Amino acid sequence: MNLINCPECNHEILDRIGTICPSCGHNVTYFEGDKKRKLYGKFFAMSIFFPFISFITIVFTSGNLIALSIASILYLFLATLSCPLRFKDLFFTGYEKLVFWVIWGVSNSFIAAITYNSFSKLL
Ligand SMILES: [Zn+2]
Structure with missing residues (x-):
């Protein structure tokens, strides 16, 4: 698992699909991350x-x-x-x-x- 910056608020989150950013609620999708x-x-x-x-x-x-x-x-x-x-x-x-x-x-x-x-x- 790698960490990425949330595309919405730049908070560090896991790159796994379905991860919800704790700071803004953004949901990590297929086309983000690695x-x-x-x-x-x-x-x-x-x-x-x-x-x-x-x-x-x-x-x-x-x-x-x-x-x-x-x-x-x-x-x-x-x-x-x-x-x-x-x-x-x-x-x-x-x-x-x-x-x-x-x-x-x-x-x-x-x-x-x-x-x-x-x-x-x-x-
Ligand atoms: Zn966020």
Whole structure:
């Protein structure tokens, strides 16, 4: 546990989520405190936007074999970047971890299926 300064009144408090500042009543949230929590916002955005980018790219390049191959490489790269395995220190609860693994797994298998179908149409 580390101490941070309360963003409201500068009083020293614990960086743990849910800590209530004894001096002003401010409640510590996810995005305050250590670097990990700032990374959380980045990871959250990745989990949403990367599959979306991959999906759009695969759909738009599905008519051309070379373009689709490049899109597939981009998709694999983005899927690796946003993999929850890289962020395993970030999760506070097992439930949170599960939610992100499910989001990652479902969205990426969906894109993998589309990629496979596009390739089999072209080959
Ligand atoms: Zn305070």
